[in-house]
Amino acid sequence: MTKTPPNPPVTNEKSPHELKLQLLDKTLKKSQYQQDALIEVLHTAQETFGHLDEDILDYVSIQLKLPPSWVYGVATFYNFFSLEPQGDHVCVVCMGTACYVKGAGDIVARIEQEFDMKAGTTTTDNRLTLISARCLGNCSLAPMLTLDGSVLGKQTPDSTVAAVKEKISSSSVVGEETS
Numbered sequence: 001m002t003k004t005p006p007n008p009p010v011t012n013e014k015s016p017h018e019l020k021l022q023l024l025d026k027t028l029k030k031s032q033y034q035q036d037a038l039i040e041v042l043h044t045a046q047e048t049f050g051h052l053d054e055d056i057l058d059y060v061s062i063q064l065k066l067p068p069s070w071v072y073g074v075a076t077f078y079n080f081f082s083l084e085p086q087g088d089h090v091c092v093v094c095m096g097t098a099c100y101v102k103g104a105g106d107i108v109a110r111i112e113q114e115f116d117m118k119a120g121t122t123t124t125d126n127r128l129t130l131i132s133a134r135c136l137g138n139c140s141l142a143p144m145l146t147l148d149g150s151v152l153g154k155q156t157p158d159s160t161v162a163a164v165k166e167k168i169s170s171s172s173v174v175g176e177e178t179s
């Protein structure tokens with residue numbers, strides 16, 4: 001009697017990259033591949049992948065049938081999109097008019113001083129990326145910012161530094177526990 005070789009194990013496990021792509025596909029599908037959903041799609045891509053690299057921008061341009069130049073143009077126009085990998089935590093401070101007149105500049109200056117960095121860069125230990133952006137659309141919360149995607153309104157330099165430090169220390173504790 002001839003023996004048939006066992007089938008190779010079937011695995012449905014997807015790589016982290018495939019899982020992220022799946023999330024992006026969900027957003028594309030939800031938007032019905034409408035070209036005017038570009039910003040929303042780029043937001044999802046950035047939140048999922050951490051930054052927008054060439055492959056992701058090309059993928060979005062193919063899926064939405066938009067010229068790559070258009071997609072690159074939008075991704076580079078808005079400060080909250082990053083084409084570079086970012087730090088473990090990302091703080092985006094709105095420097096639009098409403099936030100600026102209520103002290104957003106002081107918030108940025110204080111973070112720069114406290115974490116020894118400049119807006120638009122990442123700290124050398126890769127813990128924090130600081131971005132200053134145009135109006136983020138929450139002017140009633142001025143001065144506002146986002147920290148790892150969560151909106152924090154009516155901030156002061158002190159409250160912002162405290163929130164950033166808390167984020168950094170809570171992720172360090174998790175890292176120590178799991179290591």
Ligand code: FES
Nearest residue numbers: 094096099138139
């Ligand atoms: S100016 Fe900051 S949210 Fe509009």
